[in-house]
Amino acid sequence: MTLQFEQTIDDVVALREFAAGQGKFNIKIRSRVFLVMVIAAAISIGIIIILNPSKAEPENLILAVAMIVFMSIFYSPKGYRYRIKSSFSKSDIEKHTRERTFVLGEYGIDVKAGSDKSFVDWEQIELKETKSYFFLFNSKKSALIIPKRIFLLPQDEQDVKSFIERKLG
Numbered sequence: 001m002t003l004q005f006e007q008t009i010d011d012v013v014a015l016r017e018f019a020a021g022q023g024k025f026n027i028k029i030r031s032r033v034f035l036v037m038v039i040a041a042a043i044s045i046g047i048i049i050i051l052n053p054s055k056a057e058p059e060n061l062i063l064a065v066a067m068i069v070f071m072s073i074f075y076s077p078k079g080y081r082y083r084i085k086s087s088f089s090k091s092d093i094e095k096h097t098r099e100r101t102f103v104l105g106e107y108g109i110d111v112k113a114g115s116d117k118s119f120v121d122w123e124q125i126e127l128k129e130t131k132s133y134f135f136l137f138n139s140k141k142s143a144l145i146i147p148k149r150i151f152l153l154p155q156d157e158q159d160v161k162s163f164i165e166r167k168l169g
Contacts, residue, residue: 001104001163005150007113012096013084014133015145041068102144104163109136111144120144122167134161 045064088096103110108121120138128135134146151157 001160003100003102003104003146003150003160005100005147007097007100007145007147009085009088009093009097011133011145011147012088013081014130015135015143016084017081018128018130018133018135019141019143038068102146104160104167109144125164125168127164127168129161134164136164 041064098114101110101112103112108119109125111118111120120136124138125144126137128137128143132148134148136144136146138144146160148157151160
């Protein structure tokens, strides 16, 4: 079974997000923390205005609003994705966005990315799945990425998943 596709930088960002989400501080928790921080800042502004109107000087309110805006940009899931993307150098982007060919075989996966070739044994792989991807982890930080957008039919996606699961036993 051969899979051929163009890997995008968004695919790599999705892998990094997924890998980060497997740790203790996952994306959902990060989103909740973000929401709590913004709500706490908004409540603190309200408390300042209600309890001590004399402290509600424009400078303090502007600083509090600026803090809310900063947190909403920096700590939001979109901001997190942007920071991941912007961390890639030009050579990283070129390396990660080449055409990929995966040949799913009896003993493992032959991988071709540009002129680079490698082989990953089925025993080294752990399958993780999201709505948009199959991640075939061969270490804690490294995975082959199979975007589900490459499948023309739902049955094709299911066939690949079944094949991989069968090989992983």
